[in-house]
Amino acid sequence: MKIIEVSNLKKSYGTNHVLQGVNFQAQSGEVIGVIGKNGAGKSTFLEILMTIKQYDAGTVIVLDENIESLPMNRLELVRKQISVVLQPTQFYKTLKVEELLKLFKAYYKSSIDIKKIIIDFKLEPHRKKYFDKLSGGWKQIVSLAIAFLSEPKLLILDEPTTGLDPHMRNMLWSYITDYNKRTGGTVILTTHNMDEIELYCDKVMLINNGVNEVFDTTEGILASGYKSINEFYLAKVSI
Amino acid sequence: MLGTQLKYDLIMFSRELFYLVFTVFVPPATYIFMGQLFGEQTYAGNLSYAQTYTPSFILLITFTVIFFAFGFDQVTQRTTGVEKRISLSPVSKNTLLLSSIIRSTIITSFGYGFILIIGMLMYDLEFHLLSFLTSYGFFILLNAVLLTIASAIYSFFQNMNSALVFSIVIFQVVIFTGGFAMPISMMPKFIQIIADFNPMYHMNNLFIAVWNGQLTFDNNVLLAIGYIGALVIVALFILRIQNRQKIG
Numbered sequence: 001m002k003i004i005e006v007s008n009l010k011k012s013y014g015t016n017h018v019l020q021g022v023n024f025q026a027q028s029g030e031v032i033g034v035i036g037k038n039g040a041g042k043s044t045f046l047e048i049l050m051t052i053k054q055y056d057a058g059t060v061i062v063l064d065e066n067i068e069s070l071p072m073n074r075l076e077l078v079r080k081q082i083s084v085v086l087q088p089t090q091f092y093k094t095l096k097v098e099e100l101l102k103l104f105k106a107y108y109k110s111s112i113d114i115k116k117i118i119i120d121f122k123l124e125p126h127r128k129k130y131f132d133k134l135s136g137g138w139k140q141i142v143s144l145a146i147a148f149l150s151e152p153k154l155l156i157l158d159e160p161t162t163g164l165d166p167h168m169r170n171m172l173w174s175y176i177t178d179y180n181k182r183t184g185g186t187v188i189l190t191t192h193n194m195d196e197i198e199l200y201c202d203k204v205m206l207i208n209n210g211v212n213e214v215f216d217t218t219e220g221i222l223a224s225g226y227k228s229i230n231e232f233y234l235a236k237v238s239i
Numbered sequence: 240m241l242g243t244q245l246k247y248d249l250i251m252f253s254r255e256l257f258y259l260v261f262t263v264f265v266p267p268a269t270y271i272f273m274g275q276l277f278g279e280q281t282y283a284g285n286l287s288y289a290q291t292y293t294p295s296f297i298l299l300i301t302f303t304v305i306f307f308a309f310g311f312d313q314v315t316q317r318t319t320g321v322e323k324r325i326s327l328s329p330v331s332k333n334t335l336l337l338s339s340i341i342r343s344t345i346i347t348s349f350g351y352g353f354i355l356i357i358g359m360l361m362y363d364l365e366f367h368l369l370s371f372l373t374s375y376g377f378f379i380l381l382n383a384v385l386l387t388i389a390s391a392i393y394s395f396f397q398n399m400n401s402a403l404v405f406s407i408v409i410f411q412v413v414i415f416t417g418g419f420a421m422p423i424s425m426m427p428k429f430i431q432i433i434a435d436f437n438p439m440y441h442m443n444n445l446f447i448a449v450w451n452g453q454l455t456f457d458n459n460v461l462l463a464i465g466y467i468g469a470l471v472i473v474a475l476f477i478l479r480i481q482n483r484q485k486i487g
């Protein structure tokens with residue numbers, strides 16, 4: 001089943017033509033990595049998929065809805081089925097970690113036990129800290145924990161592993177793969193770590209010069225003669 | 240849902256020292272302080288200090304709460320990216336708005352009670368149930384007016400620093416030209432002219448009149464009501480346009 005269908009997507013900020021015709025599809029159950037250099041337009045692309053950014057041209061269909069000119073109430077229905085991590089992530093500064101989890105649990109009307117999330121994401125020592133006072137990595141982890149409070153159809157993560165130490169990174173990936181296997185949910189994420197793409201993603205989209213220069217399965221790329229995704233990236237993208 | 244949101248909204252308010260100082264601390268302190276200086280004087284309409292300045296300071300608290308903890312707070316959420324993150328959560332905009340309206344009304348009502356009690360304890364203010372009910376009803380109306388105007392004004396700000404500077408300047412302007420410091424009739428001419436354009440000055444006069452059962456619908460009062468009503472309509476109009484732009 002198609003979860004996302006994007007064709008000829010264009011987006012500029014003034015004279016900065018960031019996306020100049022991106023085509024993209026996601027089937028249900030896929031884990032797709034979006035890569036490209038700093039400023040290539042990855043976050044812009046993901047925020048358009050999240051339905052929170054206007055675009056200039058093209059078609060974007062998310063969960064069977066053409067999001068252009070969708071009335072607010074239908075848009076809210078689409079958003080209900082998506083969980084996200086934004087770059088950079090921000091929450092109410094003066095709430096404590098546990099309070100944030102409780103508040104978002106209420107938003108999602110989630111049956112997931114906060115205690116379990118706190119244990120899984122190793123948040124116990126930070127439960128009573130203000131979000132604002134956490135280190136960058138822990139903010140990121142809280143943001144991820146919140147994303148996993150619900151079991152969405154679609155998970156969109158903008159650089160979820162940036163700032164995480166190796167243990168937390170492994171923990172997060174086991175969470176993502178477990179969610180994906182168990183619920184069949186679709187995951188779209190960006191990362192600058194090519195090993196993660198190789199290990200965990202079914203498909204890769206490379207955004208370069210405003211277009212999806214490559215959009216292929218990870219296996220397909222490796223089979224075409226590259227030793228690793230890292231080598232593929234270095235060969236495809238110039239500085 | 241609304242209950243949970245409201246609970247955390249109130250918790251967040253109580254943790255913002257800046258809001259607390261400007262809303263729950265400065266106005267009551269000024270009320271007490273001015274009472275020590277001018278408590279014995281008689282004011283327009285043959286009213287005592289407490290009869291004039293109790294409604295005034297309740298209105299001042301209402302103003303600071305609504306402009307800082309409601310309006311300025313919206314700008315903070317918008318510019319720090321919190322609004323963006325929350326918009327991706329399955330909570331409706333209406334719930335959030337309703338919660339922040341209820342929050343601000345709870346806080347201003349608390350301010351109402353606080354000033355009222357100080358007035359009764361220190362400045363011989365009398366309590367009559369009927370006039371209390373009328374005054375409180377009028378006070379809720381003033382809340383609605385200020386909420387609408389503040390939303391419209393702060394919807395223009397995309398930057399926290401400019402919103403902060405604006406808030407502090409407007410706070411000063413309101414204090415001096417709204418009749419909260421000295422009676423406007425004792426002020427220089429140019430202040431009196433500014434006061435005529437300051438809706439807070441008119442709301443203040445109306446509230447004092449309602450509080451003391453002296454409201455008569457003469458030309459001045461009708462003009463003031465018309466002026467405030469016009470501002471509310473303009474504000475509603477602005478809000479409609481701004482909301483339409485934000486969708487998507």
Ligand SMILES: Nc1ncnc2c1ncn2[C@@H]1O[C@H](COP(=O)(O)OP(=O)(O)OP(=O)(O)O)[C@@H](O)[C@H]1O
Nearest residue numbers: 013016018036037038039040041042043044045087
């Ligand atoms: N709100 C905005 N206004 C103006 N320009 C923007 C805005 N957001 C992004 N840009 C510009 O668009 C381009 C793409 O930005 P984007 O954040 O999508 O890149 P990215 O691929 O996510 O980069 P990174 O890997 O560093 O996160 C950049 O040149 C950036 O400066």
Ligand SMILES: [Mg+2]
Nearest residue numbers: 042043087158
């Ligand atoms: Mg980015």
